[in-house]
Amino acid sequence: MRLGVWGAAVLRPYKGFAMRLRLALVGLGFFLAVPVRGQVTPQRLLDSAKEPQNWLMYSGDFAGHRYSNLEQVSPTNAAGLVPKWAYQTLAGGKFETTPLVVDGVLYGTGQDDRAFALDARSGRPIWQYQRELPADIRPCCGRVNRGLAILGDKVFLGTLDAHVIALDAKTGNVVWDVTAADYRGGYSFTLAPLAIKNLVIFGVSGGEYGIRGFIDAYDAATGERKWRFYTIPGPGEPGHDTWEGESWKIGGAPAWITGTFDPATNTTFWTTGNPSPSNRGEGRAGDNLYSNTLLALDPDTGKLKWHFQFTKHDDHDYDATQVPVMIDQGEKHLIVQANRNGFFYIIDRGTGRLISSNTYAKVTWSTSKDAEGRPAVDKNGAPSPEGNRVCPGAAGATNWMSPTYDPQTKLFYVTAREQCDIFSTAPQEFEKGHAYYGSAYFPNDDTAPFWGTLRAIDPLTGALKWEWKHPSPTWSGVLSTAGGLVFTGDAEGNFMALEAASGRVLWHFQCGASVYASPMSFAVEGKQYIAVAAGSTLFTFGLP
């Protein structure tokens, strides 16, 4: 349901008056000829680099770079950054949104599936929407949402009760609302969808429940589902034989992070999460395709072009749900991914062939490579009844927080988490809608504490260029800008600017709560802003 900014209760008794007023205003419009803000066409999304003042999709562009072409804030003036405005959702839980900005209006989501449009200069609300969620939803890992997609005159929201919703970008009114799956079976949406051409693409969450994962495409105008790609092949399909017995029906493989898109080859790239149960391989013998996999799909049909599986038959919850970043250098067209399993993968974007995989964080689960050169599972690292210490830990060497690729420094920046855990088995029967982990993990008793780090990596070699250490593992993503800066946050609540070339910290601000979001940048009236969510507040910063 929608919450009017001024309160629906106040306005509704005067509906007749409001209608007359609206008609009068529409009439007035003919005379005032107010300039109409342009719609977000599919072409504008393709040309996002031409309008650096706007942030048109989750990662900023189709390549997944999370890079802003704005250069007003630079190493010479970053020390002078100040807060410009803050917007509070007043909701609890992790605030993971990446806002969009289009022509001076900022669109974001809050915890519990609220959405809002703000004046991007002041943070003043234009509209707010609150999804009325059923009382019995139990989404894993907090009630979170990472943002919207925009196309035409609508913004698109995936909800925790597995609905796909289009909102009028001007009013926040629901235009269409489609049930994608039954939330009682553990299905939900947490990701920001991706708009390509006239379609909006959503990947489902629910890897803790024994769902059968899928990626859906909906007609942006009508909400009609155009295709569904099941991330677990059904009987008769290639890959089906990588599952034992009936395990494919409850095999997980959600797709809960936003994909990328290569218009040159008309291919959209999506990544998938763990097989279910997440930490117990017994009962699902085989590689478990397409769990923990990079998928190359035709965006018009959902047809699979190729796939690359990062972790076969995973029993450490190593979701591959990290944005698959497209990098072009000379003749090389690559996908690179710093995977949750601790390896940095370089993959040929045309064929899915693995070029290299090197560790970028501490890894003990794999000590060898298979025939195709990919890290192979070391059986000694499997969860056991007594517990087995494995690195990276259950939250991974990184997770859903976005990395960034800076085409100026030609470096890839990623949040790494140096934390090992003890994995133990916890056998359980599958029960629809109930958590289905099959195991447990807990912090190991090392005397060395856990820590986090921002790492700058050469994406062509995987070599480490510099790093900035955080006191503890963080869940903040990273933004790079043409001004020569990278921005990130930490678990201690600091949001900071670093020189992209050297890793030198130039500025920091204490947000008062851990950062669980990836930052972005936009400009209004010639002024650059950097925005990040922390606590229940969306902060923006700029020059004085």
Place this chain on the structure above:
Amino acid sequence: MLHTSSHRFLRCDSATRLGLVAAGTVLVLLLSFARVRAQDKNPLAGDANAAKVGESQFRANCAFCHGLGARGGGRGPDLTRAQKRHGNADGDLFRTINQGVPGTAMPPNGATQQGVGMTDDEIWQVITYIRSVQKKAPAPVAGNVSHGKELFFGSANCATCHMVQGKGGRLGPDLTTTGSARSTEYLVESVRNPNRRLAHGITEGLKEFSQEYLTATVVDLHGERYLGVVLNEDNFTLQMIDTREQLHLFDKSKLQLFEETRQSLMPAYDPKILPEKDLQDLIAFLLETGLAPEAGQ
């Protein structure tokens, strides 16, 4: 949401509204009474299969702090003990699991932002499991509690740095509840060899429980040296208490020296300083204090 429902009420006349409110209140009271009753007794008590399923639930949801086998871990108490500090009855356990314990690291069910949380049935399964592994009766306390208390506040000098029930120092951890939170072996080790295990902080969502009692040495720009314990820190600032319990707040960029170690400021109490019998008395005092119902609340 609130706006819409109050708006609906506005349309009713006041008598109807009063009637609706009264009926609603009665219904809510009835429902909550039924709920409280339902939570008093474990419907799965003694069910071996429920205990088995409960073990898996326990591993997935509780072992993170309470350890495999419920014998206590880095943070949570040993739950195999017969006596639970926040209540022994089934209903008490259910409440503790479902609502958490305010002011401690025990979160309400489903509020950790990590997993899914448990249904009522799953909580009862966990309680059934805990019952299946817990000891039948409180372990007899071996030492002399009152002598342990004398040592703590007297010649053993524990109270110089540690507090129990509001009395004592603040440099080290408050030990009021440690007897219920830690195993006897852990307590013995912490006295004999304090460096072995400094408490690990819980970061992120439960950040307020971050203190790890690292030892800090600081030299400021005037050459002044400070030795003490870290209360909190981030990459840019440090909050510490020195050995005289003075609070110091530093900007890390304005220090000549900042070193921290996982070497405890506490001296190791070897048997020459604290004979075995005295140690037992001291532990007996801590166990007695920690297991007192709602100690320190």
